[in-house]
Amino acid sequence: MPILRQEPLTGEWVIIATDRARRPETFAPQKKEKKAPSPARVDNCPFCYGNEHMTPPEVLAYRDESPKADTPGWSLRVIPNKFPALEQSDNGEGLFIGNFFESCQGYGVHEVIIETPEHNRHLPDLNDYELALVLKSFEERLVSLAGDPKLKYVQIFRNHLREAGASIEHPHCQLLALPFTPPLLDIEYRRCRDYYEEEGRCLLCTLLEEEEKMGDRVVLENDSFLAFIPFAAPLPFTTWIAPRGHASSLEVSQDNWEAKLVPVLKGFLSKLSQKLEDPPYNLYLHLAPLRSEPLSYYHWHMEIIPKLTIVAGLEMATGTYINVSKPEEAAKFLREQKVNVESYK
Amino acid sequence: MPILRQEPLTGEWVIIATDRARRPETFAPQKKEKKAPSPARVDNCPFCYGNEHMTPPEVLAYRDESPKADTPGWSLRVIPNKFPALEQSDNGEGLFIGNFFESCQGYGVHEVIIETPEHNRHLPDLNDYELALVLKSFEERLVSLAGDPKLKYVQIFRNHLREAGASIEHPHCQLLALPFTPPLLDIEYRRCRDYYEEEGRCLLCTLLEEEEKMGDRVVLENDSFLAFIPFAAPLPFTTWIAPRGHASSLEVSQDNWEAKLVPVLKGFLSKLSQKLEDPPYNLYLHLAPLRSEPLSYYHWHMEIIPKLTIVAGLEMATGTYINVSKPEEAAKFLREQKVNVESYK
Ligand SMILES: [Zn+2]
Numbered sequence: 262m263p264i265l266r267q268e269p270l271t272g273e274w275v276i277i278a279t280d281r282a283r284r285p286e287t288f289a290p291q292k293k294e295k296k297a298p299s300p301a302r303v304d305n306c307p308f309c310y311g312n313e314h315m316t317p318p319e320v321l322a323y324r325d326e327s328p329k330a331d332t333p334g335w336s337l338r339v340i341p342n343k344f345p346a347l348e349q350s351d352n353g354e355g356l357f358i359g360n361f362f363e364s365c366q367g368y369g370v371h372e373v374i375i376e377t378p379e380h381n382r383h384l385p386d387l388n389d390y391e392l393a394l395v396l397k398s399f400e401e402r403l404v405s406l407a408g409d410p411k412l413k414y415v416q417i418f419r420n421h422l423r424e425a426g427a428s429i430e431h432p433h434c435q436l437l438a439l440p441f442t443p444p445l446l447d448i449e450y451r452r453c454r455d456y457y458e459e460e461g462r463c464l465l466c467t468l469l470e471e472e473e474k475m476g477d478r479v480v481l482e483n484d485s486f487l488a489f490i491p492f493a494a495p496l497p498f499t500t501w502i503a504p505r506g507h508a509s510s511l512e513v514s515q516d517n518w519e520a521k522l523v524p525v526l527k528g529f530l531s532k533l534s535q536k537l538e539d540p541p542y543n544l545y546l547h548l549a550p551l552r553s554e555p556l557s558y559y560h561w562h563m564e565i566i567p568k569l570t571i572v573a574g575l576e577m578a579t580g581t582y583i584n585v586s587k588p589e590e591a592a593k594f595l596r597e598q599k600v601n602v603e604s605y606k
Numbered sequence: 607m608p609i610l611r612q613e614p615l616t617g618e619w620v621i622i623a624t625d626r627a628r629r630p631e632t633f634a635p636q637k638k639e640k641k642a643p644s645p646a647r648v649d650n651c652p653f654c655y656g657n658e659h660m661t662p663p664e665v666l667a668y669r670d671e672s673p674k675a676d677t678p679g680w681s682l683r684v685i686p687n688k689f690p691a692l693e694q695s696d697n698g699e700g701l702f703i704g705n706f707f708e709s710c711q712g713y714g715v716h717e718v719i720i721e722t723p724e725h726n727r728h729l730p731d732l733n734d735y736e737l738a739l740v741l742k743s744f745e746e747r748l749v750s751l752a753g754d755p756k757l758k759y760v761q762i763f764r765n766h767l768r769e770a771g772a773s774i775e776h777p778h779c780q781l782l783a784l785p786f787t788p789p790l791l792d793i794e795y796r797r798c799r800d801y802y803e804e805e806g807r808c809l810l811c812t813l814l815e816e817e818e819k820m821g822d823r824v825v826l827e828n829d830s831f832l833a834f835i836p837f838a839a840p841l842p843f844t845t846w847i848a849p850r851g852h853a854s855s856l857e858v859s860q861d862n863w864e865a866k867l868v869p870v871l872k873g874f875l876s877k878l879s880q881k882l883e884d885p886p887y888n889l890y891l892h893l894a895p896l897r898s899e900p901l902s903y904y905h906w907h908m909e910i911i912p913k914l915t916i917v918a919g920l921e922m923a924t925g926t927y928i929n930v931s932k933p934e935e936a937a938k939f940l941r942e943q944k945v946n947v948e949s950y951k
Pocket residue numbers: 302303306307308309310379380431
């Protein structure tokens with residue numbers, strides 16, 4: 262008998278398939294081409310070390326050696342996207358109200374976070390210090406972009422592999438600073454505010470407590486962070502990573518990333534890669550609006566969605582998903598994978 | 607300079623890329639494997655004629671010859687999905703309210719509309735009469751399913767090719783009757799009701815008039831239907847087909863499908879297939895809620911979304927899309943393709 266589950270955070274109902282459910286191990290890509298491993302440096306890759314002149318000038322970099330911008334010697338670089346989806350220049354036009362259709366200038370910021378100078382080191386291959394730098398760079402860019410009052414929300418996201426939308430192979434994240442609050446964040450803010458007004462506490466704090474109590478959807482945890490497959494996951498192996506302690510955004514929490522989030526993030530991505538043969542995935546952060554004071558009703562988190570199935574007509578038509586993987590089974594499958602995270606240090 | 611456009615029907619803002627925009631002809635799949643053409647009948651295909659015993663008993667069929675159910679001689683069959691996402695049996699449990707998480711039985715109906723007994727004839731290959739039967743079957747199933755008061759909305763959809771989610775090659779549509787109004791329909795109903803209350807007329811009637819007046823996003827039209835790429839199309843070549851005359855749902859309009867919708871639908875799908883090398887697509891209907899009286903504020907339509915790009919992290923995180931194809935250019939590209947629709951008769 263199929264079941265419907267409601268996601269507390271978004272309010273959406275998800276169909277959890279039973280008759281058509283697939284066992285967790287069947288989601289590993291079947292006939293993946295075995296590609297030759299990539300080299301550490303690719304001559305024509307604009308993100309590789311030594312090719313700094315191929316990108317727009319960096320807006321942030323962490324350097325051990327050379328203090329000179331746009332030269333080698335860095336361990337992380339943030340650069341403007343060469344083909345930005347939005348631009349931070351104001352032509353003074355503002356909102357154009359037409360007869361019926363409305364449009365306006367695409368104001369915003371589009372940046373690339375090059376996570377490592379080496380072409381072939383993905384997130385689980387970075388050492389804890391390097392991975393903490395990636396998180397620190399998010400924090401720094403959020404603080405910096407908050408200076409522009411026209412920007413309302415900064416979306417940080419990562420597309421892993423071509424099948425998940427990565428057009429450049431070199432490991433990187435992107436950020437898009439938007440001049441409005443995007444619709445999915447709007448829904449989360451609204452629901453969390455309503456819950457707070459009714460219950461007097463944060464919805465996600467409650468949810469994390471419930472998940473911990475039940476335990477069967479938890480993949481990995483430490484004292485500070487919980488990685489779990491949500492109760493009403495819309496797609497197979499959708500995973501959320503959230504701080505146990507309440508914090509509405511990354512930059513207001515001023516956490517010790519290396520000791521707290523890094524082990525859980527690295528552990529989870531290692532499990533995913535090892536158990537499902539390095540699947541493509543999308544990873545993104547959901548944060549409070551830019552420049553907001555610490556909010557008691559909103560709780561930041563990370564969502565990771567492996568691309569294991571095809572989003573088809575039903576989902577596009579209705580916004581209602583059929584998940585062909587039981588969250589509890591997927592979580593157990595990943596939980597039981599022993600990962601020696603230490604070995605990556 | 608990138609631009610933002612707002613979709614009047616959904617309220618969503620879409621980024622229309624400029625720097626990273628691609629010319630229409632670049633969306634034809636590049637290295638598509640040339641497969642041998644499929645035969646008219648496949649021995650182990652459950653949807654082929656002669657294999658009627660391989661499916662659950664039909665709930666509707668159009669037959670020229672044999673009047674006997676579940677035997678050959680039909681031109682269209684509707685059958686229950688063998689692995690239904692929802693089931694119409696009531697275990698009396700109803701909504702289960704947990705401590706915090708809510709779930710309930712997955713009540714509903716999941717059916718397959720087998721469009722033709724032949725394995726290798728897709729929608730543009732059907733003659734006008736056969737294609738009209740497909741639309742007539744939607745209408746009949748809507749009327750029949752309206753008899754179950756627990757069903758709130760019937761989503762009719764079609765996944766064309768494996769890349770768009772079709773797990774069985776034989777040409778077919780699906781319908782899923784849901785026990786709730788799905789979120790994307792909810793948004794459309796709300797916005798259309800608001801517009802009607804404010805302006806005293808139907809939002810889509812206004813939109814169609816504007817599209818016709820401007821003309822540069824129209825792909826194809828006749829006296830009764832308009833096929834166009836919407837102003838704020840979220841994805842390349844997203845196309846809507848809507849009746850010019852106001853009607854809130856398919857079954858209340860009681861149209862002469864063969865004379866009116868069929869030429870536009872067939873013409874559009876032929877253009878799409880010929881200009882973009884038979885791309886995968888999702889097609890679906892947006893209708894008024896099941897059993898509603900004719901509504902003056904809602905206007906039914908069909909949406910077709912070719913799968914030409916990858917929906918990636920940004921879109922999944924925010925619900926905000928970057929369209930790398932200018933709607934006006936895509937519409938011109940399809941509009942200028944001459945299709946001899948008559949030749950299919
Ligand atoms: Zn590189």
